[in-house]
Amino acid sequence: MIGLIGHSYSKAQNNDVGSVHGSFQIDAQYYNPDSLIGAPKVPEKMLSNAFGIINYQRGKFSAGIRYEAYNNVMQGFDQRYKGQGITNRFARYQDDLLDITVGSIYEQFGSGLIFRTYYEPGLLYDNSLDGIRVISNPYKGITLKALAGKQRSFFTVGPGIVRGVDGEININELLDSTANANIKTKVIIGGSFVSKNQPETDPDLIIPENVGAYGGRINVIRGGFNFFGEYVMKENDPGLANSAVVNGKTIYSYKTGDAVFVSASYATRGFSFLLQGKRIDNMSFRSDRDASLQNLMINYLPATTKQHTYLMPAYSPYATQPLGEVGGMAEMQFKIKKGSLLGGKYGTEVTINYSHANALSQIGVNDTTTHSTLYKTEYSQAGVDLYHDFFIEINKKITKKWKATIMLSNQFNNVNIVQHNTPKGPYKNIKSKIAVVDITYKYSSNAAIRFEAQGMLRDNKDTLNLGSWAVGMVEWTPNTHFFIAALDQYNYGNPVENLRLHYFLVSAGYTSGPHRISFSYGKQRQGIFCVGGVCRVVPASNGVAISITSSF
Amino acid sequence: MKKLILSFLVAASVSLFAGEGDKIPASTVKKLDGTKVNSNTFTNNGKPIIISFWATWCKPCKKELDAIAENYPEWVKETGVKLIAVSIDDVRSSGKVVTDVKSKGWEYEVYIDENQDFKRAMNVNNVPHTFLVDGSGKVVWSHNSYTEGDEEKLYENVKKLAAGEALSH
Numbered sequence: 040m041i042g043l044i045g046h047s048y049s050k051a052q053n054n055d056v057g058s059v060h061g062s063f064q065i066d067a068q069y070y071n072p073d074s075l076i077g078a079p080k081v082p083e084k085m086l087s088n089a090f091g092i093i094n095y096q097r098g099k100f101s102a103g104i105r106y107e108a109y110n111n112v113m114q115g116f117d118q119r120y121k122g123q124g125i126t127n128r129f130a131r132y133q134d135d136l137l138d139i140t141v142g143s144i145y146e147q148f149g150s151g152l153i154f155r156t157y158y159e160p161g162l163l164y165d166n167s168l169d170g171i172r173v174i175s176n177p178y179k180g181i182t183l184k185a186l187a188g189k190q191r192s193f194f195t196v197g198p199g200i201v202r203g204v205d206g207e208i209n210i211n212e213l214l215d216s217t218a219n220a221n222i223k224t225k226v227i228i229g230g231s232f233v234s235k236n237q238p239e240t241d242p243d244l245i246i247p248e249n250v251g252a253y254g255g256r257i258n259v260i261r262g263g264f265n266f267f268g269e270y271v272m273k274e275n276d277p278g279l280a281n282s283a284v285v286n287g288k289t290i291y292s293y294k295t296g297d298a299v300f301v302s303a304s305y306a307t308r309g310f311s312f313l314l315q316g317k318r319i320d321n322m323s324f325r326s327d328r329d330a331s332l333q334n335l336m337i338n339y340l341p342a343t344t345k346q347h348t349y350l351m352p353a354y355s356p357y358a359t360q361p362l363g364e365v366g367g368m369a370e371m372q373f374k375i376k377k378g379s380l381l382g383g384k385y386g387t388e389v390t391i392n393y394s395h396a397n398a399l400s401q402i403g404v405n406d407t408t409t410h411s412t413l414y415k416t417e418y419s420q421a422g423v424d425l426y427h428d429f430f431i432e433i434n435k436k437i438t439k440k441w442k443a444t445i446m447l448s449n450q451f452n453n454v455n456i457v458q459h460n461t462p463k464g465p466y467k468n469i470k471s472k473i474a475v476v477d478i479t480y481k482y483s484s485n486a487a488i489r490f491e492a493q494g495m496l497r498d499n500k501d502t503l504n505l506g507s508w509a510v511g512m513v514e515w516t517p518n519t520h521f522f523i524a525a526l527d528q529y530n531y532g533n534p535v536e537n538l539r540l541h542y543f544l545v546s547a548g549y550t551s552g553p554h555r556i557s558f559s560y561g562k563q564r565q566g567i568f569c570v571g572g573v574c575r576v577v578p579a580s581n582g583v584a585i586s587i588t589s590s591f
Numbered sequence: 592m593k594k595l596i597l598s599f600l601v602a603a604s605v606s607l608f609a610g611e612g613d614k615i616p617a618s619t620v621k622k623l624d625g626t627k628v629n630s631n632t633f634t635n636n637g638k639p640i641i642i643s644f645w646a647t648w649c650k651p652c653k654k655e656l657d658a659i660a661e662n663y664p665e666w667v668k669e670t671g672v673k674l675i676a677v678s679i680d681d682v683r684s685s686g687k688v689v690t691d692v693k694s695k696g697w698e699y700e701v702y703i704d705e706n707q708d709f710k711r712a713m714n715v716n717n718v719p720h721t722f723l724v725d726g727s728g729k730v731v732w733s734h735n736s737y738t739e740g741d742e743e744k745l746y747e748n749v750k751k752l753a754a755g756e757a758l759s760h
Contacts, residue, residue: 058613062714092714096616101712133617147706150682157681157706160716182627209626227625258625265689302686311690341683346648370687372694388695485740516738552760553720553733588735590714 057097062590064160065089068113073581076540076562079114086113088120090160092127102130105143115568115577116163117332119193126194127158127167138174143167146186148205148231149256151339152298152322153271156190161568162575166336167191168201180212190326190335197335199237199326206230225260231271235326235337244291244409250276252296252324252338268301271338273321275412278328281321281362283413294412296321298340309374315343316367320399320416323361333575343368344394345430345448349475350510350528351495352448356567357396357426357457365421366396385436392430398422398456424468425453444477454504458567466503472496489514499532507532523547528564554589614728615642618709620677620702623689628702630709633724638671639752640724641745644704644715646679647687652719653695655737659745660697666746670753674699679710679718721745725752732758 067087072080087110094103108123109116129142145167148154158165170188177183184205189196207229211222232253239246254271277291284290300317325335340359343366347353370392375382400422401414432446450471455464473495481487493510509531514524528542542564548557565579617631633640641659645652656676659666666672676699678688685703692701704710713722716735723732723745732748734741748758 060613060714062716064716092711094712094714096613099617101616145706145708145711151706155681155706158711212626225624225626260624263693265686267686300682304686304690306690306693308693308696311694313686313690315686339682341681343683346684348648348650370690372690374694374696479739481739483740484743485738487739516740519738519741519744522738550734550736550738553735555735588716590716590720590733590735 055097057095057100059093059095060591061091061093061103063089063091063588065587066113066584067586068580068584069582070114071581073562073579075538076542076579076581077565078562078579078581081114083111086111088113088116088163099134100130100132102128104128112163114580115575117193117334120163122194124194126165126191133174136176138172140172141170143169143191144172144186144188146172146184147339148184148203148233149229149254149269149271150267150300151341152269152300153231153252153254153324153338154201154203154205154233155339157339162333164333165191169196170201178213180209182207190337192327192330192335197325197327197330199235199328199335201233201235201326201337203231203233205232223261225258227258228256230255233324233337235324237326237328239328244277246277246291246328247275250274250324263305263307264303265306266301266303268299270297270299271322272297273324276321276324276328278323278325279331280323280325281413290411290413292321292413293410294321294414296324298322300341300343309376311370311372313370314367315369317341317343318365318399318418319359319361320363342396344396344426345370345392345428347448349446349477349491349493351471351473351475351493351508352430352446352450354495354508354566355450355452355454355458355469355471357394357428357452360396360398360425360456363399363401363416363422364396364425365399366394366425368392368394383435383437388432388434390430390432390434393428394430395427396425398425398462423453423456424451425457427451440481442479442481444475446473446475446477448473448475467498467501469497469501469504485519486517487515489516497532499534502534505530505533505538520551521547521549526561530564553591554587556587557585559584613730615724615730616709616712618704618712620704620709623692623701623703630702630712633675634728635671635673635726637726638673639726639749641672641674641749642713642722642724643674643676643699644679644710644713644718644720645676646718647684647691648680649718651737653691654739655719655721655742656697656699657695658739658742660695660699662742662746663698666749670749672749672753676701677709678703679707679715681705681707723748723752723758732760734760 069085070081090107092105105127107126109120112120127143131140145156156167168188172186175183187202210226234251236249239248252273256269259266273296275293275295281292282289298319302315304313324337327335340361342357342359344357372390375387377386399416400420404412428450430448434444436442452469454466456462475493477491479489491512495508497507499506509529512526516522524546526544531539533539542562544561546559560583562581566577568575568577615631619627719737721734722730725731
């Protein structure tokens with residue numbers, strides 16, 4: 040019967056009734072309490088996160104919904120994700136001149152320093168704007184955007200209204216094509232204005248109900264060179280994020296905020312160089328002045344440090360400090376040619392990266408009025424070291440069957456500020472020396488075994504941290520559908536002798552086309568999980584986990 | 592509201608049986624020179640297209656694109672296929688897209704989907720996710736994740752597509 044309906048629909052599709060597509064993801068875990076590793080007792084025993092997305096498109100019209108269900112939300116996520124419901128729905132019409140969306144909107148102005156709404160299911164991060172957006176291309180090379188709405192906050196929206204406009208001009212496209220062909224330099228400029236409104240009734244404080252932010256950007260490309268720079272500024276925006284407690288009383292800062300981000304690169308076949316720098320001062324910009332953590336952020340402040348994927352180097356990641364930081368990174372990548380002594384038969388890839396972040400030096404302001412900025416900063420002065428990381432990775436295909444990656448990383452992390460947000464906290468700075476070896480043996484055209492060994496040396500006398508680790512992993516893919524893996528993370532350097540534990544985890548999975556199912560069983564250590572610039576802390580756990588993802 | 596969801600679900604299940612075979616949806620992506628391009632204009636003169644979603648921080652994605660790069664000139668010669676690599680890096684790492692592509696020497700057509708509009712329109716949950724598009728611009732096959740040897744299966748399907756045969760997973 041269903042087959043018949045399907046048949047008739049597929050025929051009808053030729054007459055353009057539109058198309059329906061979507062995706063699902065379900066994650067569930069059964070939790071055993073384990074006091075040794077710090078896995079808490081979970082009263083529900085089993086927790087799950089799930090979502091389903093369905094999109095409809097017909098010609099220039101599209102619409103979609105997302106349904107989310109938390110029964111209850113898994114460990115390590117904000118407990119305010121409770122229950123289930125439709126959290127995203129939109130309708131959109133777009134043609135070459137006009138693009139109009141009503142409903143839940145994802146948008147980014149420039150690099151996102153001033154405005155970015157996005158969805159990251161792995162972190163349960165969703166700051167979508169529930170409202171209207173109009174994008175127009177009135178002339179070749181010109182894009183104008185305008186939007187207004189309220190941001191998603193768990194199963195509702197935040198109290199503040201966000202409004203914004205953005206314009207971008209691609210100078211080369213503006214010029215006619217014959218003139219353009221002779222110009223080797225490409226230039227794109229843009230500017231944005233974003234304002235939020237939130238009523239305030241506090242009789243003692245004069246708090247601005249409207250807070251504006253504005254910025255400009257430029258992108259210049261010539262040959263292998265690429266330069267991008269953006270500067271944004273925010274008016275005084277007193278709120279919980281930049282407040283201070285003085286003599287038991289919360290006082291707000293009326294300081295303005297600003298941020299600058301620059302990225303310059305040179306790339307040619309087999310060689311590249313990248314330089315990035317940024318400075319952020321008082322740029323926590325939220326549509327609720329009382330919001331905290333990752334809630335109701337209007338803008339996006341990227342971390343400019345190396346984004347690690349192996350377990351040990353990603354153990355203590357860096358997170359952007361919206362209230363103040365200055366930092367940057369330099370990265371060089373090159374490929375040693377095939378046939379040379381070091382290049383071998385297939386060539387050798389080398390990546391060298393150094394990244395650094397400092398706090399800003401805050402100079403106290405002696406001002407007892409209700410409009411105090413509390414502190415000021417100078418561009419010429421940096422504060423304490425927050426993080427640095429020197430990193431080398433060598434990637435080599437040795438023969439048709441063998442591939443290897445060797446990675447070294449030397450990290451410094453001021454965890455009092457970066458992880459615990461307590462500048463005078465009790466933690467010692469963590470210094471880590473990390474090595475990773477990753478070897479793949481492809482023994483047939485579609486089957487392989489992969490081995491990973493990782494070591495991380497740390498101070499084993501620092502009782503507030505867990506000390507050194509050794510990690511071993513083996514993963515077998517007997518065919519392209521199936522995998523099975525065993526992982527052991529051994530905390531051999533724990534300052535407490537009876538906590539020098541092995542964290543064993545076995546996992547297996549099956550993939551067919553766009554469908555994937557995977558299981559794992561065992562112990563997972565406490566960790567920090569990051570995607571993009573946003574991180575979440577995942578508590579230790581012991582149990583069975585299942586994950587299903589599918590799209591159609 | 593419940594009725595609405597139900598009708599959506601029915602429509603969705605029907606679409607499953609109707610199979611893949613819809614045009615590439617419209618989204619704005621950026622070329623490496625900053626020019627904006629609408630994804631519904633991707634063409635390859637009637638030949639198959641591979642669309643591969645990847646990110647500079649995604650190890651399996653880069654393994655897959657490296658594996659394909661070894662034989663890409665042959666693939667192009669034999670079937671006329673074109674690979675379009677769509678990076679979902681946000682501004683934290685989007686500056687690394689051009690440096691990765693050039694230093695690796697990839698010959699693909701590369702776009703940046705910085706706020707993931709195209710990723711959402713194509714219903715991609717995580718990367719790598721690879722699609723096959725036929726000569727008439729219809730999406731006919733997709734695959735999530737990468738394991739060693741997946742590239743050969745992908746190429747078998749490219750050849751079948753070029754020859755007008757049925758595809759397999």
